[in-house]
Amino acid sequence: MTTEVPSRRLPGTPCWGSLMAHRAGPARDFYGALLGWEFTPGPEQLGWYALAGAGRLRVAGIGAGEPESQQPVSWTTMLAVDDADRAAESVRECGGTVGIGPLNVGDDGRLAFAVDPSGAVFGIWQGAPFGGPDAAGVPGSVAWSELVTNDSTLVGKFYEAVFGLAFERQGAAGDDEDLAVLTVDGQAVAGVHGVGQALSQDRGAHWTTAFAVEDVEAAAALAARLGGRVLTAPHPGPRGLTAVLADPEGAAFSVLALP
Numbered sequence: 001m002t003t004e005v006p007s008r009r010l011p012g013t014p015c016w017g018s019l020m021a022h023r024a025g026p027a028r029d030f031y032g033a034l035l036g037w038e039f040t041p042g043p044e045q046l047g048w049y050a051l052a053g054a055g056r057l058r059v060a061g062i063g064a065g066e067p068e069s070q071q072p073v074s075w076t077t078m079l080a081v082d083d084a085d086r087a088a089e090s091v092r093e094c095g096g097t098v099g100i101g102p103l104n105v106g107d108d109g110r111l112a113f114a115v116d117p118s119g120a121v122f123g124i125w126q127g128a129p130f131g132g133p134d135a136a137g138v139p140g141s142v143a144w145s146e147l148v149t150n151d152s153t154l155v156g157k158f159y160e161a162v163f164g165l166a167f168e169r170q171g172a173a174g175d176d177e178d179l180a181v182l183t184v185d186g187q188a189v190a191g192v193h194g195v196g197q198a199l200s201q202d203r204g205a206h207w208t209t210a211f212a213v214e215d216v217e218a219a220a221a222l223a224a225r226l227g228g229r230v231l232t233a234p235h236p237g238p239r240g241l242t243a244v245l246a247d248p249e250g251a252a253f254s255v256l257a258l259p
Helices: 024-035 084-093 152-163 216-225
Strands: 003-005 014-021 038-041 049-054 057-064 075-081 097-105 109-115 121-126 134-136 142-149 166-169 178-184 187-194 206-213 229-237 240-246 252-257
Touching: 014 024, 014 121, 014 142, 024 038, 024 049, 024 057, 024 216, 075 084, 075 206, 084 097, 084 109, 084 121, 084 152, 097 121, 121 206, 142 152, 142 252, 152 166, 152 178, 152 187, 206 216, 216 229, 216 240, 216 252
Parallel strands: 014 057, 075 121, 142 187, 206 252
Antiparallel strands: 003 134, 014 075, 038 049, 049 057, 057 134, 097 109, 109 121, 142 206, 166 178, 178 187, 229 240, 240 252
16 A cells, blocks of 8 residues: 655654765666666756656655765665754754755755764755655655664764654663664654664664565565675564665665565
8 A cells, every 4th residue: 555645754754765876877777676666857956866766656866976986885864854954053063963065955955964973874854855745655665764873872862852853762671682763743753773882893873774675585686686785684673574785886775574
């Protein structure tokens, strides 16, 4: 079943997944074949940027970065705000860093890219997702976003202060696993996973994006045939069967089974 949601998300809600690939054309081919995405041109201010759609509902975007850059490629989680300038100032006041913006994207909105105190990159988006609705509960849509960091409590306070989110611990008392969710009006909108010393030195703290698929095992096998890699084989997770994959340029993402 397709669920259309308002194009203007509540503040703090992950509203978009954005990828700046070294070579946008092959990236578009990979994700199109894997997730069934169809692409349309995005805002001119973002250069070669294509909007990815699940059917007629847009769910993500892929842009072109520097083709020969040595910088790793990764998905960026965009968080909705009512006022990008105020959010950027709050990021600075709460110990984060604003790397780009805020800047206008034509009449579509205003954006910035920032880094939280643990080192995780995220985006700030003011306005509708490029003027159109997005989708949930359909193959190819963003199913879940999660922050992987060293300590969920410390960084959770940052997102509470900047975005007005509520931080709620998961699991029973005394549980050794450091899991939490960020909520808006009592509804979980993103996860926070503290992994302590197990945090990868290569990636550091980072946001992860999970896309919905009908068959996780088939998606993992197809990703490998398309030139990607299976980083973590299909396995049961808190939100259902999942797998961690990487595209041909190394950008990691997850696939999550539809309910």
